[in-house]
Amino acid sequence: GAVVSQHPSWVICKSGTSVKIECRSLDFQATTMFWYRQFPKQSLMLMATSNEGSKATYEQGVEKDKFLINHASLTLSTLTVTSAHPEDSSFYICSARSGKDYNEQFFGPGTRLTVL
Amino acid sequence: GQNIDQPTEMTATEGAIVQINCTYQTSGFNGLFWYQQHAGEAPTFLSYNVLDGLEEKGRFSSFLSRSKGYSYLLLKELQMKDSASYLCAVLDSNYQLIWGAGTKLIIKP
Numbered sequence: 001g002a003v004v005s006q007h008p009s010w011v012i013c014k015s016g017t018s019v020k021i022e023c024r025s026l027d028f029q030a031t032t033m034f035w036y037r038q039f040p041k042q043s044l045m046l047m048a049t050s051n052e053g054s055k056a057t058y059e060q061g062v063e064k065d066k067f068l069i070n071h072a073s074l075t076l077s078t079l080t081v082t083s084a085h086p087e088d089s090s091f092y093i094c095s096a097r098s099g100k101d102y103n104e105q106f107f108g109p110g111t112r113l114t115v116l
Numbered sequence: 117g118q119n120i121d122q123p124t125e126m127t128a129t130e131g132a133i134v135q136i137n138c139t140y141q142t143s144g145f146n147g148l149f150w151y152q153q154h155a156g157e158a159p160t161f162l163s164y165n166v167l168d169g170l171e172e173k174g175r176f177s178s179f180l181s182r183s184k185g186y187s188y189l190l191l192k193e194l195q196m197k198d199s200a201s202y203l204c205a206v207l208d209s210n211y212q213l214i215w216g217a218g219t220k221l222i223i224k225p
Contacts, residue, residue, distance in 0.1 A: 034213075042217065043203060043215045043216060043217040043218045044159070044203070044215045045215075046212070046213070046215075049212070091156070093158050093159075104161070104164070105213060106161075107158040107159050107160070107161075108158060109157065109158050110156075110157065110158040112156070
């Protein structure tokens with residue numbers, strides 16, 4: 001099956017710093033990538049959808065200036081959490097969808113962010 | 117609005133059978149997914165239903181009734197490793213996944 005990787009798998013940073021998370025599709029071209037956030041004991045919450053080469057579409061309530069998304073190529077999308085605060089601590093998961101099959105999303109392993 | 121309902125938590129015994137229900141109301145329907153998620157890990161794909169009926173895959177089966185907006189995931193011969201959260205998600209008319217809150221399944225010996 002298709003493989004999606006994320007890096008780093010966990011990160012601890014100080015409040016006020018920025019953190020970049022990478023999401024890569026390893027064996028397919030991802031025309032669309034999704035970024036999710038999951039707080040403990042809650043379900044996945046879609047933050048934004050990005051299509052290669054165009055601006056990301058953010059969900060209501062997600063600050064686009066705080067969560068910068070770049071989908072520069074068909075195999076790489078990045079999420080940058082700018083000026084991170086403790087309330088941004090969460091599990092961030094990306095998923096990718098190829099242009100061939102609209103029905104399936106392949107998930108990365110997730111990145112656990114802890115902001116001190 | 118769009119809504120997906122599933123029980124918050126269920127408990128079952130090792131070796132038994134458990135059925136996790138999911139009801140949905142979404143704008144359009146392009147299929148329903150079941151995912152398994154262990155604590156601290158990303159979801160892993162279990163099943164996809166787009167037509168009515170039962171899809172069987174080993175110990176796991178998934179059922180869909182589009183007219184009722186209803187699905188269930190059936191797990192047989194439960195093992196301790198099946199303790200996880202099970203997420204129901206519907207692909208809406210925009211091909212966007214709408215997620216349920218997940219059902220935490222606890223397996224007891």
